Amino acid sequence: MKIRAAVISEMGLEQPYAKSQPMKIEEVDLAAPGEREVLVQIKAASLCHSDLSTVNGDRPRQTPMVLGHEAAGVIVECGPGITDVKPGNHVALVFAPSCGECIACREGHPGRCEPGQKANAAGTLLGGAIRLSQNGQPVYHHVGVSAFADHCVVNRGSLVKIDDQLPFDEAALFGCAVLTGVGAALNTADVFPGAKVAVVGLGGVGLNALFGAKVGGASEVIAIDVHDDKLELARELGATAAVNAKDEKAVEQVKDLTGGGVDFGFEMAGSVQAMELAYRITRRGGTTVTAGLPHPEARWPLQHVNLTAEERTVKGSYVGSCVPTRDVPRFIDLYRKGMLPVNKLMSDHISLEQINEGFDRLASGHTVRQIIMM
16 A cells, blocks of 8 residues: 655754755555554654654664554554464554563563664564565665654564554553653562652653652652753642752752752653763662663773762663553553643644654754644
8 A cells, every 4th residue: 555654764964954845744564464464553752862863873773664663553454473462452662562472572671672772773674574665665664663654564472453543643641652751660670669869861761750750659850951941841740849850950959959969860851971970860779760772882981999888779771671462551541630740741742744843842952742633
């Protein structure tokens, strides 16, 4: 079938993207779903910093590629071997496909699925297939999803069935921002009641980490960013204090506020500077968690003796250490109970044709989540 999609053929073009046009709306061929694959009509897709990282070249990928991974839609057709979902079901798409058979999947860590990570790195679906093409040449899949299009084909392990009463623009956020941010707080860190927490980087993932920390019972949640408008938003969403990361005394401010440092410091900005800040504000015996995805060549100089003498813990968090089939419904339930007000993170609704302007706004740092409505 023919679909309309936003295709990137060259990374690292200069800003403004509204002028350089890295994403071009083109007609692309989409093959029918194969074994254990599903055709989904996309209803809403969010612009995430992980998409921007491909546009600006921080996360190099094969091109041409249809980007987009944080989305929701409706199943149109199921390929052979699918029995647990059917056409008409509403689904949230997940950027870390899981095979269910490898060691990581069997141990309850689908985000670490080795076949899934290999497929994402190769720009294919989980089974190795490429269902997108243009003029007879392959167009690669973005982390098994490619949601900046009116339709996509994904592996069954890349979607979660959701309640059909949830609006699509809200549902889209649960496949990445909510899983990654809330999951980092509740699953990776296991924030405990009374804990002191700081979140460095207040994008969609960082603000969801703030929500997760509050659900976990944190007594103090300090918001840290370089943009004052995001600090103000964090205060409105429940942060107990806010610190501008550009302040040369930011570390001292956090330590003064917490009596020596936080129990959990979250790095959600995807930069070495943010990671250094998150580590420095974590107390002795505390845990620093990162869900940031900087350029593969980025290196963080860790002080070895400090890690040992202060009994520190540094943890990576991918997909919020979540089991999507368990955690997406769980987090939707928390949202409906008013504990995860993710709807307040939607900065704007745009069309597919406005995607380049949307990336300009995202790159400026003054927006949280823009939703493309198909």
